Amino acid sequence: MSGFSNRPLSRADAKVMARFDLTQRLVALLKHEEAVIGGIGNSNFDLWGAGRRPQNFYMLGSMGLAVPIALGVAIAQPQRRVVALEGDGSILMQLGCLATVANRKQTNLLIVILDNGAYQITGGQPTATGQGADIVAIARGAGLAQSAWAADEAHYEEMVTQALAEPGPWLIAVRTDMQKPAIQTTRDPAQIRDRFMRGLGVRAEWGQ
Amino acid sequence: MSAWFDIIRDALKRQDVRLVTYVPDNVLTPLIRAITEDAFFTAFVCTREEEAVGIVAGAWMGGTRGIVLMQTSGFATLPNALASLAVPFQLPVLLLVSERGTLGEFNIGQALVAKTMRPMLDSIAIEHHTITRLDECDFIVERSIRQAVATQQPACLILSPLLTGGKVPTP
Numbered sequence: 001m002s003g004f005s006n007r008p009l010s011r012a013d014a015k016v017m018a019r020f021d022l023t024q025r026l027v028a029l030l031k032h033e034e035a036v037i038g039g040i041g042n043s044n045f046d047l048w049g050a051g052r053r054p055q056n057f058y059m060l061g062s063m064g065l066a067v068p069i070a071l072g073v074a075i076a077q078p079q080r081r082v083v084a085l086e087g088d089g090s091i092l093m094q095l096g097c098l099a100t101v102a103n104r105k106q107t108n109l110l111i112v113i114l115d116n117g118a119y120q121i122t123g124g125q126p127t128a129t130g131q132g133a134d135i136v137a138i139a140r141g142a143g144l145a146q147s148a149w150a151a152d153e154a155h156y157e158e159m160v161t162q163a164l165a166e167p168g169p170w171l172i173a174v175r176t177d178m179q180k181p182a183i184q185t186t187r188d189p190a191q192i193r194d195r196f197m198r199g200l201g202v203r204a205e206w207g208q
Numbered sequence: 209m210s211a212w213f214d215i216i217r218d219a220l221k222r223q224d225v226r227l228v229t230y231v232p233d234n235v236l237t238p239l240i241r242a243i244t245e246d247a248f249f250t251a252f253v254c255t256r257e258e259e260a261v262g263i264v265a266g267a268w269m270g271g272t273r274g275i276v277l278m279q280t281s282g283f284a285t286l287p288n289a290l291a292s293l294a295v296p297f298q299l300p301v302l303l304l305v306s307e308r309g310t311l312g313e314f315n316i317g318q319a320l321v322a323k324t325m326r327p328m329l330d331s332i333a334i335e336h337h338t339i340t341r342l343d344e345c346d347f348i349v350e351r352s353i354r355q356a357v358a359t360q361q362p363a364c365l366i367l368s369p370l371l372t373g374g375k376v377p378t379p
Contacts, residue, residue: 075250
């Protein structure tokens with residue numbers, strides 16, 4: 001786990017990067033129909049903006065449940081890699097799920113935390129991570145040993161590549177800027193769910 | 209006739225409900241034991257009921273049926289997860305609630321929070337049934353699962369103290 005251990009950064013040492021660019025880089029590294037669960041807000045909008053893959057699920061509400069949903073997909077489809085894309089405010093709302101993922105030793109799961117230190121879409125109020133809480137330290141404390149901050153874009157891509165190939169669970173935290181989303185997700189939950197299930201091969205084409 | 213927890217375990221197996229996420233409850237202990245001792249099931253504890261619902265929701269989309277076990281006070285933490293995830297996304301998340309707050313409750317907090325459960329279920333049109341009798345247990349569980357899957361909607365099974373004996377204060 002070289003990329004996760006050779007640069008043991010704290011949050012303060014991590015570079016603040018362009019948020020949408022990081023999700024575009026993540027999506028570009030997906031080569032095996034990996035499932036991606038987008039949380040709410042900008043993590044979700046960026047995933048939508050990076051291309052409407054059939055294996056993407058876009059949450060609408062239920063703040064904090066991206067990791068539990070991803071864990072459920074990962075349990076149901078152990079041969080598929082599953083990625084949870086979540087914000088700092090969201091994961092702070094459901095920290096217990098990190099311990100559950102660790103206890104499960106879910107090898108096919110990668111958690112990516114986009115940390116801008118703020119509840120950006122509600123007006124930029126500070127989250128606890130902007131005031132000293134460190135998501136990687138919390139994750140390690142919960143039992144997710146393979147957790148790390150991304151030093152920069154190249155380090156992020158290196159760790160994502162490793163997490164998509166080797167046994168997890170993994171958690172990568174990135175510090176992100178406050179750019180506005182380029183586009184917003186079309187809010188049609190029935191269609192989102194249906195396309196996702198077909199993208200995962202659970203259902204055949206409609207009418208078949 | 210079998211015990212209620214054996215009937216429910218067997219009904220879950222017949223309906224291919226393989227994933228069980230739960231937040232512990234005293235009354236549910238024999239059911240949790242019956243399930244965890246059966247290799248058919250993947251069963252594990254969660255830190256919150258919302259989390260347990262999220263996991264079962266994801267598993268359904270990945271092709272595995274699941275159920276969440278909890279007590280009444282835990283159900284009271286679920287309105288947002290049900291109204292913003294399970295219902296609008298058409299996910300047949302199965303809920304099984306051990307009913308406290310009635311028929312001999314000794315904790316006023318449990319008695320009050322229990323009053324919110326059925327109005328909440330009714331307000332977002334979630335099908336629910338209260339199981340009071342051993343001879344109706346299998347039928348209600350099996351038909352509720354079938355309907356949830358066929359209609360792509362969550363369903364809630366409430367286990368009355370009339371069925372389970374409930375929880376009474378230890379002397």
